[in-house]
Structures are given as structure tokens and as C-alpha cells.
Amino acid sequence: xxxxxxxxxxxxxxxxxxxxxxxxxxxxxxxxxxxxxxxxxxxxxxxxxxxxxxxxxxxxxxxxxxxxxxxxxxxxxxxxxxxxxxxxxxxxxxxxxxxxxxxxxxxxxxxxxxxxxxxxxxxxxxxxxxxxxxxxxxxxxxxxxxxxxxxxxxxxxxxxxxxxxxxxxxxxxxxxxxxxxxxxxxxxxxxxxxxxxxxxxxxxxxxxxxxxxxxxxxxxxxxxxxxxxxxxxxxxxxxxx
Amino acid sequence: xxxxxxxxxxxxxxxxxxxxxxxxxxxxxxxxxxxxxxxxxxxxxxxxxxxxxxxxxxxxxxxxxxxxxxxxxxxxxxxxxxxxxxxxxxxxxxxxxxxxxxxxxxxxxxxxxxxxxxxxxxxxxxxxxxxxxxxxxxxxxxxxxxxxxxxxxxxxxxxxxxxxxxxxxxxxxxxxxxxxxxxxxxxxxxxxxxxxxxxxxxxxxxxxxxxxxxxxxxxxxxxxxxxxxxxxxxxxxxxxxxxxxxxxxxxxxxxxxxxxxxxxxxxxxxxxxxxxxxxxxxxxxxxxxxxxxxxxxxxxxxxxxxxxxxxxxxxxxxxxxxxxxxx
Numbered sequence: 001x002x003x004x005x006x007x008x009x010x011x012x013x014x015x016x017x018x019x020x021x022x023x024x025x026x027x028x029x030x031x032x033x034x035x036x037x038x039x040x041x042x043x044x045x046x047x048x049x050x051x052x053x054x055x056x057x058x059x060x061x062x063x064x065x066x067x068x069x070x071x072x073x074x075x076x077x078x079x080x081x082x083x084x085x086x087x088x089x090x091x092x093x094x095x096x097x098x099x100x101x102x103x104x105x106x107x108x109x110x111x112x113x114x115x116x117x118x119x120x121x122x123x124x125x126x127x128x129x130x131x132x133x134x135x136x137x138x139x140x141x142x143x144x145x146x147x148x149x150x151x152x153x154x155x156x157x158x159x160x161x162x163x164x165x166x167x168x169x170x171x172x173x174x175x176x177x178x179x180x181x182x183x184x185x186x187x188x189x190x191x192x193x194x195x196x197x198x199x200x201x202x203x204x205x206x207x208x209x210x211x212x213x214x215x216x217x218x219x220x221x222x223x224x225x226x227x228x229x230x231x232x233x234x235x236x237x238x239x240x241x
Numbered sequence: 242x243x244x245x246x247x248x249x250x251x252x253x254x255x256x257x258x259x260x261x262x263x264x265x266x267x268x269x270x271x272x273x274x275x276x277x278x279x280x281x282x283x284x285x286x287x288x289x290x291x292x293x294x295x296x297x298x299x300x301x302x303x304x305x306x307x308x309x310x311x312x313x314x315x316x317x318x319x320x321x322x323x324x325x326x327x328x329x330x331x332x333x334x335x336x337x338x339x340x341x342x343x344x345x346x347x348x349x350x351x352x353x354x355x356x357x358x359x360x361x362x363x364x365x366x367x368x369x370x371x372x373x374x375x376x377x378x379x380x381x382x383x384x385x386x387x388x389x390x391x392x393x394x395x396x397x398x399x400x401x402x403x404x405x406x407x408x409x410x411x412x413x414x415x416x417x418x419x420x421x422x423x424x425x426x427x428x429x430x431x432x433x434x435x436x437x438x439x440x441x442x443x444x445x446x447x448x449x450x451x452x453x454x455x456x457x458x459x460x461x462x463x464x465x466x467x468x469x470x471x472x473x474x475x476x477x478x479x480x481x482x483x484x485x486x487x488x489x490x491x492x493x494x495x496x497x498x499x500x501x502x503x504x505x506x507x508x509x510x511x512x513x514x515x516x517x518x519x520x521x522x523x524x525x526x527x528x529x530x531x532x533x534x535x536x537x538x539x540x541x542x543x544x545x546x547x548x549x550x551x552x553x554x555x556x557x558x559x560x561x562x563x564x565x566x567x568x
Contacts, residue, residue, distance in 0.1 A: 033326065052326060052354040063402065108297075108306060113403050115354040143279050146325025148295065148306040151280040188280045188304075228278040232308045235323045236276055237268035238261070238519040239429060240561055 003161040003173055011172055012041075019156070019168045019216055024136075024227045026144050034145025038137035041170060042127035047137035049145040052115035066112035070100035070119040072134060078126040095131055098194065102155070102184050103138055105193045108148040117147060128174040129157045131182050135194070136220055143228055152224055153193060155184035156216030158209050160201060165209045167216050181206075183213040187221035247547045257551045263558040267565055277305040277320060285318070293319025294328075327352045327427040327452035329405055333396040334436040336422065336450035337407070339386045345379055347386055349394070351452045352427060355404055359394055363408040365415075391417040393448055393456065413437060419497050420446070420458020421509050425516035427453035431523065438524050443504040449522065457509045459497050503541060507531055510544040514553050529556070 004010055014020070020041030029035035032048035039045075055061040072095045076082055085092075103119060119141070121134040132155035139153050159169045161178045174180055179201040184194030201209065249257060277283060283296060283303040292298060295307040296319060305311070309322040329335070329351075337349030337357055348356040361374050361382060386392055393414050394407040409415055430453055438447040439460055448456040511530035515522050530553055534544050543549065 034324065054350075054354075054356045112354055115403075143308050144324055146307050146309070146322040149279050150297075150306065152278075186280075189299075225278055225281075228308050229276060232276045232278060232310070232323060234261075234265075235428075235519055236310055237265045239323070240264070240268060240521050240557075 001176065003176060003178075004164045004166070010166065012170060016164050016166050017212060017215075019219060020170070022220065022223050024140055024224065026140060026227065026231045032141070032145075034141040034143070034147070036137050036140035036144060037124075038133055038140060040129055040133050040136075040168065042125055043123075043129055043133045043170075044125040045121060045123050045130065045133040045137045047119065047121045047134065047141040049117065049119050049138070049141040049147070051117040051145070052112045052147065053118075055114065055116040060116075061114055064113055065109040066107070066114075067116040068100055068104045068107060068109065068119070069116065070096050070103065070121070070138070072096040072099060072121050072123075074123040074126060074130075078123045095134065098131065098196070099134055099138060102135055102153055102194045103142065106139075106149045106151055106153045106186060107142065108150060111148050117142075126171065128169050128171040129182075131155070131196075132157050132184070135184055136224065140224060140227070144231070151186040151189050152221055153184055154187055154217045154220040154224060155182060155194060156213050156220055157182045158213035158216065160205055160209050163205075165205070165212045167212050179209070181209050181213055183210060183217060185214055185217045187218050247550060249547050249551070253547055253551045257554055260551070260554040260558045264554075264561065267558070267561045275311045276309070277311055278308045279305060281305045283311055283318060283320075287316070289316060291317045293317050295320030295322055323428045324426055325428070326354055329353060329357075329396045329399055329452070330432070331396055331398055333432065333451040334393065334448070335396060335407070335452040336391060336393050336417065336448060336454035336456055337452075338422075339388055339390045339392060342382055342386070342388065345374070345382075347382070347392070349392060349407065351405075351407075351450075352424070352454065353405060353452065357394075357396075357405040357407050359392065359407040359409065363397060363406065363410065364394075365410055365412070386416060391422055391456065393417055393450070396451075417448070417456050417458060419461075420456055420505055423455045423457065423509055423512050423516070425453045425455060425512065425522060426519075427451070429453065429516060429519070429522045430455075431521060433523075435524075440508075440528075443508070444501050445504055445508060447508065447524065447527070449524070455512055455522070457505050457512070459501050459505065506541045507534065507544070510534075510541060514544060514550055518550060518554055518557075520553075520557055526557070526560075529560070 023039040025037045027035060028037045028046055029048040032050055034049040037046050052066055055067055060067055072092050076084060119138050121138055123130045135153055135155040157169055157180060158167045159178050159180045161173060161176055179199040182196045185192050283305055285303055292303060295305055295309060296303055297306050305320045307320055307322040309320040312319055312321050335351050337351040339347050340350050341348035345361045347359045349359055351357045394409040397406040397408040399405050430449055430451055432451055436449050440447060444460045446458050446460045508531055511527050533556055
């Protein structure tokens with residue numbers, strides 16, 4: 001199937017190096033310490049952060065750092081076919097682990113000893129790139145909860161179809177069976193915290209695809225920064241003196 | 242942006258927007274561009290600075306680790322985070338909920354990263370006598386506070402491992418009854434000399450805890466009821482009829498008047514509105530909001546309608562502009 005037309009347009013009308021529209025909203029869950037909704041095109045994810053709070057399971061308490069937990073789930077209505085998935089299926093366990101590790105790398109856990117941070121992410125609409133959308137939403141929610149972090153983590157996926165590197169795959173492109181690289185970076189430190197790839201990819205092509213994903217991550221980082229800055233400013237000026 | 246979950250009609254939307262813009266213009270003149278987000282650089286204007294909370298050092302540059310406002314005090318630079326959990330300081334007055342009765346101590350939830358500890362020994366006994374706490378006292382701990390009770394206390398110290406000790410060595414601290422608790426973001430509460438307020442015109446006690454827990458309850462005169470009991474004990478044994486009349490008195494005491502309940506709800510709703518709008522919560526602003534609702538003869542439930550939110554935002558904008566002019 002032709003995923004990039006001769007005119008250089010993709011199935012949804014984007015250019016190969018174009019990202020879907022981003023939208024972020026902070027403060028979607030009233031009772032959570034921090035929360036956010038993050039949209040990349042039709043992919044929509046909600047994240048809520050609770051904590052730092054007292055560790056629930058006493059045996060898991062660590063005296064030198066915080067315990068980070070993450071739970072990923074997909075709403076039943078998020079995909080086209082309404083499937084009832086068991087809660088602890090392998091896919092969601094794996095993604096929970098990935099998100100937990102990525103977020104743990106950026107949270108300054110040593111500042112919050114004997115406490116626990118819970119991150120809950122749920123996919124409301126799935127259209128490819130849910131993993132990256134979840135990480136971006138979790139970053140926003142953590143920043144909203146006022147948890148100290150080394151840097152923001154942003155994530156973006158890219159792939160290679162018809163020998164063209166494509167940024168931010170949607171569901172159709174994702175399920176085409178081509179390589180799919182999900183990258184998570186710390187934008188100001190220029191460090192990679194997450195790199196996942198399905199399928200095979202020639203080494204020379206990988207460089208291009210990876211570079212493209214990093215560019216995407218940086219663009220997302222800029223957007224997230226803007227949203228956070230605006231939010232902080234608003235909170236401060238509303239509070240008054 | 243943190244949006245209000247309100248259904249506003251078009252005019253209300255415009256008015257709210259205008260009021261918020263006014264607020265922005267008032268505050269933006271006082272502190273330009275001091276808001277930072279995670280991993281933003283903080284400009285340093287002098288040498289030998291001290292880096293405080295919310296900052297970290299990266300290759301000689303100072304970067305923020307939380308979103309907030311940069312504060313510079315002499316050589317100290319720190320980031321005051323906005324929406325975060327409560328950061329305790331010794332001497333703060335806090336309100337907490339008992340979640341566990343443990344050995345010689347109560348564990349209290351106070352919106353901190355850990356549960357706070359209130360030791361039996363750092364609290365006045367009901368009989369008011371200073372003495373060593375015995376095993377009997379320990380067994381009777383549930384008669385003082387049980388699970389889910391609300392307790393007002395003071396921060397005594399925070400230990401090296403981050404745990405927090407509370408104390409309640411005064412008659413004004415202790416169990417809170419007959420009222421309601423509101424939780425707001427702790428950054429909206431400013432530390433002041435006075436956190437206990439007695440609103441005489443409403444007959445209400447208002448305790449603004451530094452941890453963002455706010456208590457609105459019926460005014461209780463003196464909490465040294467125990468002293469009165471002691472006097473009674475020393476006198477001759479009470480006759481049957483006396484006891485009956487006492488029971489009636491007690492019933493009277495335990496029942497809160499309708500008017501007081503309405504006042505409690507009105508003040509609580511005023512606080513809810515202010516915290517939803519993200520305004521600083523002080524006694525003056527709360528009373529002003531209550532007066533505004535009274536002057537409009539709004540019902541208590543109408544205070545949570547969208548129109549009142551807009552009105553409060555507008556009056557707050559006016560108030561801040563006025564207070565700015567005075568300065």
C-alpha cells in the first residue's frame with residue numbers, strides 16, 4: 001500500500017516530517033495533586049498524579065528515595081472495536097513499566113524519601129502513538145503536582161514507510177507493519193531516556209528516523225513549556241499578594 | 242491553563258475574562274517574568290549565590306526543578322512552587338485527619354508527603370494535669386481522638402528523615418466538632434500571626450490551617466469544660482434531678498442552631514468559590530465574599546452558581562486595583 005503519495009503527502013494529508021496537532025490542558029482531575037489531558041491529533045490521553053504521599057505498602061517504603069508507581073489503562077471506548085480487556089494484560093503491564101522507568105529517570109526521587117508517587121494514565125482515544133502521548137501527559141501532570149524534576153521528558157514516535165522517514169505515526173501507519181521507533185528525551189539535557197523499536201530497520205535509515213523523532217520531541221517540549229509557563233503565570237497572578 | 246468547570250453564558254464568559262485580565266495587569270507590573278517552569282535557566286546577577294529549594298546546579302548554571310516563581314532574598318535564590326503539597330514549617334497551625342491510632346501516637350493526614358505524628362506525650366491530657374503518660378493513658382487514647390477525627394495542632398519539628406512531629410499543648414488545639422472541613426491548595430494560604438478567627442457576628446470559629454485545610458465550625462466558648470467538671474466533682478454528689486437537667490443542657494449544646502448551620506455553609510461556599518478561582522484565602526476576602534452574597538440576598542446554594550463566580554472575580558479585581566492605588 002502507498003503510505004506516501006508521489007506528491008509527498010501521507011494518508012491524513014500531512015507531510016512526512018509533520019506532526020499532528022498538539023493540545024494540552026492542565027488540571028483535568030479536581031481531586032488529584034496534578035493532572036493533565038494531552039492530545040496528539042486524535043490520540044487523547046488523561047493523566048493524574050497523586051502524591052508524594054505516605055507509602056501504602058509499608059514493605060515497599062525506601063528510606064532514601066521515593067517510590068514511583070504507574071498504571072496505564074485503555075478505556076474500552078478508546079479504539080474502533082469495543083473490546084473488554086482484562087486489567088492486567090501484557091501490553092498494558094509493559095507500557096506501565098516503560099512509563100514508570102521513564103518518569104523515574106527525571107523525578108528527583110532522593111528529595112522525597114519515604115513517600116510514594118502514583119501516576120495514572122488512561123487512553124481516551126487511541127490513534128497511534130499512545131505510548132508517547134502517555135509520557136507527555138504524565139510529564140505535564142507531574143509538573144502540575146509540583147514534583148521536582150531534572151528536566152521535562154517528552155516523547156515522540158517515528159517510523160519508516162515506503163523508504164521515507166515519517167514523524168508521529170497514526171494508527172493506520174502504525175499497523176502497516178513497518179518499523180516504529182518511540183523515543184523519549186530530556187530536551188535540555190539532550191539525553192535519551194527511552195528508545196523502543198518494533199520490526200527491523202537498516203542502520204543508515206535508523207539514524208534519520210531517530211533524528212526525526214528527536215526533532216519531534218523537541219517541538220513537543222517547546223509546546224509543553226509554553227503551556228506550563230502560561231499556567232504558572234496565571235496561577236500566580238490570580239493568587240495576588 | 243487551568244480552566245474552571247463552569248457553564249457560563251456568553252456575557253458571563255466575557256466578564257470573567259475581563260476581570261481576570263484586570264487581575265493580570267495588576268500583578269504583572271509588580272513582578273515581571275519571574276515565573277519559571279521545569280528546567281528553565283534562572284539568571285544570576287551576582288556571585289556567591291546560595292541555591293535554595295526548587296533549584297539545581299547544572300554545569301555552573303542555575304536551573305529550576307519545579308514550576309513556580311523565582312524569589313531572591315539577599316544571596317538566596319529559590320523557586321516558590323505553586324501547586325504542590327504542603328511544606329511544613331515549625332510553628333505552623335495545621336488541621337489533620339486521624340488515620341491511625343498507633344503506639345503512643347496518632348498518625349495524621351495533613352496533605353504532606355508523609356503522615357504527621359502526634360505523640361501522646363506532646364498533647365495536653367483532658368484532665369489538664371502535667372504528668373507522665375501511663376499505660377492506662379495509652380489504652381484510653383481512642384477516648385481522645387479516634388480514626389477519622391479532625392484535629393487542630395501545631396507543627397513541632399520535622400525530623401532528619403523527613404517525618405513530622407506535631408503538638409497540641411494548648412486549649413485552642415484539639416478535636417474539631419460541629420462544622421465542616423474544606424481543602425484548598427496550600428499555596429493559597431499565607432502564614433499570618435492569626436489563624437484562629439472567631440467571627441462574632443456569625444457565631445462561628447474559622448481556622449485557616451497552613452496546610453490548606455480550613456475549618457468552619459460553630460463557635461465553642463472555652464474548651465476547658467474539664468475544669469468545670471472538676472469543680473462539680475469536689476462538691477457533694479449530684480442528685481438525680483440535677484443529672485436530668487444536665488442531660489437536657491448537654492442536648493442543647495450538641496444541637497447546632499439552624500442559623501449557625503446556614504452561616505457555616507455560607508462561609509464554606511465563599512471559600513469554595515475563592516479556591517476555585519485561585520484567589521488568596523484570607524479572613525478579609527472571605528468576609529467580603531460573604532457580605533457580597535448577603536447584599537445580593539443570594540441563597541446559599543446560589544453561591545456556587547456561575548453568576549456568583551463572575552461577581553467575585555470582578556469584585557476581587559476592583560479590590561486589588563484599589564489597594565494598589567493606595568500604595
